[in-house]
Amino acid sequence: MSNDENIYRQILRAIVEHQLPPGARLPEDRLSEAFGVSRTGIRKVLQRLALEHFVVIEKNKGAQVNRPSEAEASEILDSRILIEPQLIPTLLMHWDETQSKRFRAMAQEEKQAESANLLADSIQLTARFHYELATLSGNKVLAHFIEQLCYRSSLILAAYGTRGSVGCECGDHTQLLDLLDQKDADKAQHWMSHHLKHIKSSLILESKPEENIDFQRLFGR
Amino acid sequence: MSNDENIYRQILRAIVEHQLPPGARLPEDRLSEAFGVSRTGIRKVLQRLALEHFVVIEKNKGAQVNRPSEAEASEILDSRILIEPQLIPTLLMHWDETQSKRFRAMAQEEKQAESANLLADSIQLTARFHYELATLSGNKVLAHFIEQLCYRSSLILAAYGTRGSVGCECGDHTQLLDLLDQKDADKAQHWMSHHLKHIKSSLILESKPEENIDFQRLFGR
DNA sequence: TTCTCTAAAATTGTATACGATATTTTCAAT
């Protein structure tokens, strides 16, 4: 793996795992020092992260971890609700015992990470479950998009998630695996849709009063 | 608009309009000379174009216009077939006479460009019709994804399109607008699905024998 | 203390330098 790619993944991981919270600044000097490369390489990955909406770069002010707006959060979840259930029929064509075992192992890990309160692992595994499922559909273009949406969802949880609700409380992913084993496309689709809607509704999408205070409207004549 | 963004759009436009055909090399020196900026700025936009799959960057060999594989072409069209019809119900909620007129004007322009054999305009307008429609759904995240897929579709047409089939022969986009005016979601969805499938089936997805010849398999023991 | 203004430090944006790698050209030998 190229060095750039390596740096990219490390920073992305830190953001997705909430080590770098929304709003955190990412000065190029410190990063270049930390990774032992010049600012050139750092700028390259920051620009990539900005394109992917994990950071925001403001001219002359550098990069900071993106704080997704409520609209963005809503749209990301809506996108997943629209696409992920639709992938299930195609995915089922590739579903066999090998896959079933693989995903059950993942779900198991997830459960353990959650009960051990390993937040970082829990976040990673939850996202991974979804996008590996998407990958199984065989459409790499869509799977990559879903992967991005899953990671952005992790960022959303950092901003709007209720404490401890990294995953979903409505049972767990093994329920979906049962339906897939039964090759019940309809029920599996319905479950996925419900699952994502549940996550969306669990977000606290309330205006954070601290930012974007419109003093003009508040106090202006 | 920032200067980088400007350069980005100009190069993207040249690629999408088939001014720069798949495989064309993009030497940083020439571009920096042409745009009057240093290689730094050029590299920035080339890296962005690479992330968006419009160009491919090979280590120490620079960038060239991407030649989408058959698999990639197929997946992009499949993604559009999956998503775009699904956007229609949401889109219809925002459909009114203003929009109808706007899109009819666009369809008209399209027809004119096509009959005048203005390939570049024709390509742009066809793509724009689709992603502006997606934008109307209100979901910017999805609309942006569709926009990218539309542009990549233009690149696909450059590689696999039958001569003169930039658009779709099955009538034209005004048919869809009629259905939208009637608020007939079902028929509009069906039309969109058919439209995209037609485009996909019109591609000549045959192995190009010139490249990737496996001499080992051919002649090796 | 609290505010404002100014100087210092930090940080970013862009160009350039230079070693490393790839490509092309040249030219001799078969």
Add this chain to the structure above:
DNA sequence: ATTGAAAATATCGTATACAATTTTAGAGAA
């Protein structure tokens, strides 16, 4: 004429330099 090797050229990857801008720190006045 074709092949192959070697030099010359072109191109890329990375670090660095420097001007422009922002942020921070500090001194003085109310």
